[in-house]
Amino acid sequence: xxxxxxxxxHIPDRLDxxxxxxxxxxxxxxxxxxxxxxxVNSLASPYFLSPWSLSDATFNFTEKAIxxxxxxxxxxxxxxDLSVASIIALASTxxxxxxxxxxxxxxxxxxxxxxxxxxxIFNGFLVTGLGLPSIVVTIGTMSFFRGISxxxxxxxxxxxxxPGFDYFGQGYVWWVVSFExxxxxxxxLLYYVLLHHTNFGRQVFTIGNNPVAARFSGVRVERVKxxxxxxxxxxxxxxxxxxxSRLASTRPSIAVGWELEVVTMVVLGGVxxxxxxxxxxxxxxxxxxxxxVTFGLGLLNVPGIVMSIFIGALLICVIALPIIxxxxxxxxxx
Amino acid sequence: MxxxxxxxxxxxxxxxxxxxxxxxxRAPGFAATDKLAGIxxxxxxxxxxxxxxxxxxxxxxIDLSMASNLALTGMIxxxxxxxxxxxxxxxxMLFACxxxxxxxxxxxxLIWLLNIPAIVVTLGTLTIYRGIIFLIAGGQWVNAxxxxxxxxxxxxxxxxxxxxxxxxxxxxxxxxxILMTRTSLGRAIYAVGVNPTAxxxxxxxxxRTKFATFLISGLLSGFCGxxxxxxxxxxxxxxxxxxxxxIIAACVIGGIxxxxxxxxxxxxxxxxxxxxxxxxxxxxxNVSPFWQMAISGAAIILAVVLNARGEKRGSRLILRxxxxxx
Numbered sequence: 001x002x003x004x005x006x007x008x009x010h011i012p013d014r015l016d017x018x019x020x021x022x023x024x025x026x027x028x029x030x031x032x033x034x035x036x037x038x039x040v041n042s043l044a045s046p047y048f049l050s051p052w053s054l055s056d057a058t059f060n061f062t063e064k065a066i067x068x069x070x071x072x073x074x075x076x077x078x079x080x081d082l083s084v085a086s087i088i089a090l091a092s093t094x095x096x097x098x099x100x101x102x103x104x105x106x107x108x109x110x111x112x113x114x115x116x117x118x119x120x121i122f123n124g125f126l127v128t129g130l131g132l133p134s135i136v137v138t139i140g141t142m143s144f145f146r147g148i149s150x151x152x153x154x155x156x157x158x159x160x161x162x163p164g165f166d167y168f169g170q171g172y173v174w175w176v177v178s179f180e181x182x183x184x185x186x187x188x189l190l191y192y193v194l195l196h197h198t199n200f201g202r203q204v205f206t207i208g209n210n211p212v213a214a215r216f217s218g219v220r221v222e223r224v225k226x227x228x229x230x231x232x233x234x235x236x237x238x239x240x241x242x243x244x245s246r247l248a249s250t251r252p253s254i255a256v257g258w259e260l261e262v263v264t265m266v267v268l269g270g271v272x273x274x275x276x277x278x279x280x281x282x283x284x285x286x287x288x289x290x291x292x293v294t295f296g297l298g299l300l301n302v303p304g305i306v307m308s309i310f311i312g313a314l315l316i317c318v319i320a321l322p323i324i325x326x327x328x329x330x331x332x333x334x
Numbered sequence: 335m336x337x338x339x340x341x342x343x344x345x346x347x348x349x350x351x352x353x354x355x356x357x358x359x360r361a362p363g364f365a366a367t368d369k370l371a372g373i374x375x376x377x378x379x380x381x382x383x384x385x386x387x388x389x390x391x392x393x394x395x396i397d398l399s400m401a402s403n404l405a406l407t408g409m410i411x412x413x414x415x416x417x418x419x420x421x422x423x424x425x426x427m428l429f430a431c432x433x434x435x436x437x438x439x440x441x442x443x444l445i446w447l448l449n450i451p452a453i454v455v456t457l458g459t460l461t462i463y464r465g466i467i468f469l470i471a472g473g474q475w476v477n478a479x480x481x482x483x484x485x486x487x488x489x490x491x492x493x494x495x496x497x498x499x500x501x502x503x504x505x506x507x508x509x510x511x512i513l514m515t516r517t518s519l520g521r522a523i524y525a526v527g528v529n530p531t532a533x534x535x536x537x538x539x540x541x542r543t544k545f546a547t548f549l550i551s552g553l554l555s556g557f558c559g560x561x562x563x564x565x566x567x568x569x570x571x572x573x574x575x576x577x578x579x580x581i582i583a584a585c586v587i588g589g590i591x592x593x594x595x596x597x598x599x600x601x602x603x604x605x606x607x608x609x610x611x612x613x614x615x616x617x618x619x620n621v622s623p624f625w626q627m628a629i630s631g632a633a634i635i636l637a638v639v640l641n642a643r644g645e646k647r648g649s650r651l652i653l654r655x656x657x658x659x660x
Contacts, residue, residue, distance in 0.1 A: 136638045139579055140633075141635065146627060147628025147632075309469075316455060
C-alpha cells in the first residue's frame with residue numbers, strides 16, 4: 001500500500017467499445033443516482049411531481065451551479081478557487097453601494113459582474129503572476145473580499161433594490177422556466193462547447209494532466225490559468241446579481257459556505273480534484289442531484305443541516321464505491 | 335545566531351512583538367503581563383488546532399473537518415456531562431480525545447486505504463460531522479445551567495498565574511516539538527511531504543504516515559472540543575463554524591508550506607498568536623471589529639507572497655509535483 005503501487009497504471013489490452021465505455025462512465029452512474037432520487041422523491045411526497053414545485057426546486061442550486069461550471073474548468077486545470085462565495089458578497093455589496101448613488105438596473109448588473117471579474121483578475125494575478133498556490137491564495141482572498149463587505153456594511157444591510165431588478169432572480173422566461181434556470185442551461189451549453197470542443201478546452205486538460213509537458217507543447221499555461229480565474233470570478237459576479245435580485249437585499253453574510261458546496265458539486269460531477277479529468281455533463285447532473293436531494297428532503301420536512309449529511313455522504317460514497325468496486329473486480333480477475 | 339536571525343520564525347516573532355508594542359503606544363496597558371497572558375489564553379485553542387493541522391499539511395494533505403470534529407466532540411461531551419454530572423472531568427477529557435481520534439481515524443482510513451484525496455474526504459466529513467451534531471442534540475443547545483461546575487472549571491483553574499487552558503496549549507506544544515524533531519514519526523512526516531517517492535525508497539509507508547497525521551489532528555480537535563465547550567460554556571450546532579479556515583490561515587501565516595514538507599512548531603504557534611494579537615488589538619485601538627476579517631485575509635495573502643519570495647524554487651516545485659503524481 002504505497003504510492004509506488006498506485007503509480008503503476010493498469011493498461012488494458014483492448015479498449016472498451018464506445019457504447020460500453022459510455023455505459024460505465026461517470027455521468028451515466030450519476031444519471032442513474034439522479035433518476036433513483038427522482039423516483040424516490042416522487043414516491044415519498046405527493047407534492048414533488050408538479051411543474052411548479054420542480055421549478056421552485058431549481059432556485060436553490062442554479063446560482064451555485066453557474067459558478068460550478070467555471071470552477072470545474074479551474075479544478076481540471078489543477079487549481080481551485082475557494083473565494084467564490086466571498087466574491088458574491090463583495091459584488092453584492094458593490095451593487096448595494098452603487099444603489100445608494102442612484103444607479104439604475106443596467107448599471108447595477110454591470111457593476112456586479114465587473115466586481116466579480118475584478119476579483120477573478122486579482123486571484124489570477126496572485127496565482128499566475130506571482131506563482132503562488134491557489135488554495136492558500138484563495139483562502140486569503142476569501143477572508144479579504146468578504147472582509148471588505150463587513151467593513152462597508154457592518155451589521156447593516158442594503159435594501160430597496162429598484163423595481164425591474166427582481167427579474168433576474170425571480171422572473172420567468174417562459175411558463176415555469178425561470179430566468180436563472182434558462183441562464184444556467186445556456187451557460188452549461190457554452191461551457192460544454194468550450195471544454196469539450198475547443199482548443200482552449202484541450203489545453204485545460206493538458207495543463208491539468210501535466211503542466212510541464214503542456215508548457216513544452218507550447219501551451220501558455222499561466223495565461224490559460226489566468227483566464228480560468230477570470231471566468232470563475234465573472235461567473236461569481238453573475239451569480240451575485242442573480243442572488244441579490246432573488247433575496248432583494250445584501251448582507252455581508254450572503255452566500256456563506258457556498259465555496260464548499262460548489263466544490264462538492266464539481267467533485268460529485270466526476271471532476272478529479274487532482275486535475276486532468278472531468279466533464280461538464282457530469283457537473284450539470286451533479287447540480288441536479290444536489291438540487292433534488294435538498295428539495296426532496298425539504299418537502300419531507302428534513303432540516304437543512306441534516307440534508308448536508310446526505311450531501312457529504314453522497315460525496316464520499318460516490319467517490320469511494322467505484323474505487324472499492326474496481327478493486328474487488330481486479331482482485332477477482334487476478 | 336545567523337541562522338536564527340534569517341529564519342522566518344524570528345521575523346514573525348518580531349512582527350508580533352512590533353504589533354504588541356505599537357498597540358501599546360496607542361492604548362497604554364495593552365502590553366501588561368496579565369493582558370498578554372489573556373491573549374495567550376484566548377489563542378490557546380487555535381495554537382493546539384494549528385499544530386494538528388500542521389502535521390497534516392506537512393504530508394501534503396489538508397484537514398477541513400477539524401472544526402466540525404471539534405464541535406461534534408464538544409457536543410457529545412456536553413451531553414454526557416449534562417446527563418451524568420458525576421463522571422469525573424479527566425475521564426471526560428480522555429473520552430473527548432478518543433472521540434476526536436475516532437473521527438480523525440475515519441478520515442484517515444478513507445485517505446490511506448482508498449487513496450481518496452484528503453481535501454475531498456474532509457470536505458465530506460466537514461458537513462457530515464456537523465450534521466450529526468444536529469441529530470444527536472435534536473437541534474437543542476447545551477447551556478451553562480446544564481453543565482456541571484467542574485466541567486466549566488477545568489479550563490479556568492489557575493496554576494502559576496496561568497489558567498489551565500494555557501497550560502494545555504503549552505503541554506501540547508512541547509509534546510509536539512518532541513514529536514516533530516525527536517521521533518521517527520516526525521521525521522517520516524517531513525520526509526513524506528518533501529518527497530513521497532523517495533520516502534517509499536527509504537522504507538516509509540506514505541499512506542500510514544498520512545493516517546497517523548489524521549489521528550493526531552483528530553485527537554487534538556476532540557481535545558479542543560472539550561476545551562471549547564468548557565471555555566465558552568455553550569454546545570451547539572454553530573460552535574466553531576468556519577473555524578477550519580482560521581486554523582489553516584494560522585498555519586499559512588506561520589510559514590507552513592501548503593505543498594508539504596516545510597514548517598515548524600514555532601511557526602504554527604506564532605501564526606496562531608499573530609491572529610490572536612490582531613483580534614485583541616483591534617478593539618483596543620478603536621478599530622471596528624468588522625475590519626478583522628479583511629485584515630486577517632490581507633495578512634494571509636501577504637504571508638503567502640513572502641513565503642514564496644523566501645523559498646524561491648517555483649520551477650522546481652512544479653517538477654517535484656509532476657514527479658509525485660506521475
